Amino acid sequence: MALLSLLPxxxxxxxxxxxxxxxxxxxxxxxxxxxxxxxxxxxxxxxANQSLERARLEVDAARAGLVExxxxxxxxxxxxxxxxxxxxxxxxxxxPAGAFGTVTDPSSTFPARVPDSPVVLVDDPENLGVSxxxxxxxxxxxxxKLRAGERAASAGVDASRSRMDLSRREVTxxxxxxxxxxxxxxxxxxxxxxxxxxxxxxxxxxxxxLDAGATTPVxxxxxxxxxxxxxxxxxxxxxxxxxxxxxLELLIGREPGDLASVPLPNELPPESILVERSLDGHPRLGExxxxxxxxxxxxxVASASRPFRPDVGLSVKAEAQGQRLPLVQAxxxxxxxxxxxxxxxxxxxxxxxxxxxxxxxxxxxxxxQALSAVAELADSLPLQLRAAYEQYAVATARMDLGEARVAxxxxxxRVAEVGFENELVTRxxxxxxxxxxxxxxxERIGARLDADLxxxxxxxxxxxxx
Numbered sequence: 403m404a405l406l407s408l409l410p411x412x413x414x415x416x417x418x419x420x421x422x423x424x425x426x427x428x429x430x431x432x433x434x435x436x437x438x439x440x441x442x443x444x445x446x447x448x449x450a451n452q453s454l455e456r457a458r459l460e461v462d463a464a465r466a467g468l469v470e471x472x473x474x475x476x477x478x479x480x481x482x483x484x485x486x487x488x489x490x491x492x493x494x495x496x497x498p499a500g501a502f503g504t505v506t507d508p509s510s511t512f513p514a515r516v517p518d519s520p521v522v523l524v525d526d527p528e529n530l531g532v533s534x535x536x537x538x539x540x541x542x543x544x545x546x547k548l549r550a551g552e553r554a555a556s557a558g559v560d561a562s563r564s565r566m567d568l569s570r571r572e573v574t575x576x577x578x579x580x581x582x583x584x585x586x587x588x589x590x591x592x593x594x595x596x597x598x599x600x601x602x603x604x605x606x607x608x609x610x611x612l613d614a615g616a617t618t619p620v621x622x623x624x625x626x627x628x629x630x631x632x633x634x635x636x637x638x639x640x641x642x643x644x645x646x647x648x649x650l651e652l653l654i655g656r657e658p659g660d661l662a663s664v665p666l667p668n669e670l671p672p673e674s675i676l677v678e679r680s681l682d683g684h685p686r687l688g689e690x691x692x693x694x695x696x697x698x699x700x701x702x703v704a705s706a707s708r709p710f711r712p713d714v715g716l717s718v719k720a721e722a723q724g725q726r727l728p729l730v731q732a733x734x735x736x737x738x739x740x741x742x743x744x745x746x747x748x749x750x751x752x753x754x755x756x757x758x759x760x761x762x763x764x765x766x767x768x769x770x771q772a773l774s775a776v777a778e779l780a781d782s783l784p785l786q787l788r789a790a791y792e793q794y795a796v797a798t799a800r801m802d803l804g805e806a807r808v809a810x811x812x813x814x815x816r817v818a819e820v821g822f823e824n825e826l827v828t829r830x831x832x833x834x835x836x837x838x839x840x841x842x843x844x845e846r847i848g849a850r851l852d853a854d855l856x857x858x859x860x861x862x863x864x865x866x867x868x
Contacts, residue, residue: 437662440581443654447577450655454573457566464555464562471555475548477540486531497521528725528737537719542746544713545706554699561692568685573653575862580650582854585661587643590847593840594632594639600833600840601629607830666798666853667868673791676864680783683865687779694772700765708758712750719743787863794856797849804846811835811842 448454498520504513541548608625611617650658670676681687724738751758818835821827861867 435659437660438658439662440578440664443581443650443658444574444577446654446656447573448570451569451573451653454566454569457562457569461559461562461566464559468552468555468559471548471551474551475541477538480537480539482535484531484533486533488529488531491529494522530725530727532724532727534722535719537717540716542714542716545711547703547706547713550699550702550706554696554703557692557695557699561689561696564685564688564692566685568689571685571862575858577650577653578858578861579855580646580653581658581661581664582851582858583646584643584650584658585664586847586851586854587639587646588661590844591636591639591643593844593847594636597837597840598629598632598636600836601625601632604830604833605629607833664854665868666850666857670791670794670860670867673787676787676791676860676867677784679864680787681780684779684783684863687776687783690772690776690779694769694776697765697769697772701762701769704758704762704765707751707761709751709754712748714746714748717743717745717747719745783863787860790856790859790863794853794860797853797856800849801846801853804842804849807842808839808846811839815839 497517499515499517501517504515506513605622605625608617608622612619612622647658720740720742722738722740724734726732726734726737728734728738815832815835815838818827818832822829822832857867
């Protein structure tokens with residue numbers, strides 16, 4: 403009996419030549435679509451991820467806040483203009499002719515009026531009123547509150563950038579995990595299917611032997627139990643592949659298609675180097691450090707806002723008022739008055755019932771909390787990296803063990819094939835050796851998946867490695 407008919411090409415270690423899809427019209431082969439690489443999948447996910455887009459917008463908002471904080475220490479210029487119309491303006495002051503009586507002119511027989519014509523003391527006001535004002539305000543001394551605001555805004559920019567970097571790392575980790583899960587599930591599924599088929603054949607052989615009286619019902623039930631367990635593993639493999647594909651498709655925004663193989667690094671950097679990189683560049687730690695810097699600034703602001711700390715500022719105001727439109731009405735210059743006011747003012751709180759000290763205490767407490775969060779994460783990162791480093795080391799060792807077990811299982815299968823052809827072993831022994839090869843390959847795939855997941859975690863903690 404030919405053994406090769408019992409095994410798929412993947413189990414025999416043989417691969418047929420790849421054949422590209424053929425054109426319907428011409429029957430000629432067309433070039434297959436290129437396999438999706440991990441780098442390309444990460445690029446697609448970063449472009450499509452909504453949380454990363456929100457993080458980018460947060461960085462833009464923080465930058466605008468920094469510009470606003472910097473502008474607070476610079477002069478501000480305000481201008482306003484007004485135009486009014488009086489329906490019933492008040493009358494002016496005029497001395498009419500003859501208000502002071504008459505006098506006799508010696509040279510004339512007619513009396514002369516005093517005054518001889520109306521005298522306008524105050525012109526009648528115009529119906530129209532125009533006002534213009536320009537004011538420049540410049541803070542002079544604020545006990546460091548404005549500079550503290552700039553430092554807080556700058557720390558806010560750093561924190562938002564760290565959050566964006568953290569989102570990028572999280573997306574990269576998710577894609578790496580989903581990519582590895584899809585690759586492992588696609589490679590495992592045919593092996594599990596073949597195990598199910600072989601075990602079903604063993605069940606049929608056991609049933610035939612029971613019908614012939616050559617075995618007991620216990621042997622048949624045992625084979626059925628193994629077959630049922632394999633079918634359970636098949637269902638898990640099928641559902642795992644569907645879930646991994648759905649996750650990867652959601653991340654990259656399209657169907658993944660074929661996946662390119664991802665080589666593991668020949669050697670990891672020393673653990674101490676990875677710990678140093680993690681402590682220096684992990685985005686979450688950078689965010690917490692920026693938050694602690696903001697909390698330190700709030701302490702300075704609360705201290706500077708206590709009583710008896712006046713804020714001093716300079717104000718320059720130019721005003722002009724008139725009753726005729728410039729360059730439009732005649733003699734408009736005569737109706738305008740202008741004034742310039744330069745003042746230096748101070749604003750100070752004399753008593754706040756202890757509110758300033760309470761704000762200072764609260765700001766100091768928040769600063770202590772921020773420092774505690776930084777210290778806690780700095781202590782936990784080396785432990786997280788240690789766990790991932792250990793997982794990767796164990797997984798790669800399991801991969802080496804898997805290679806050895808696959809080689810041993812294939813040799814046992816070849817021995818069983820020869821023994822079966824020479825009627826030295828049974829068909830059940832041959833199928834058992836076949837299942838051993840398939841299970842050894844599944845174990846190797848599982849070890850590779852663990853290595854990929856550990857590497858994704860290491861890159862999340864310490865940055866790119868491969």
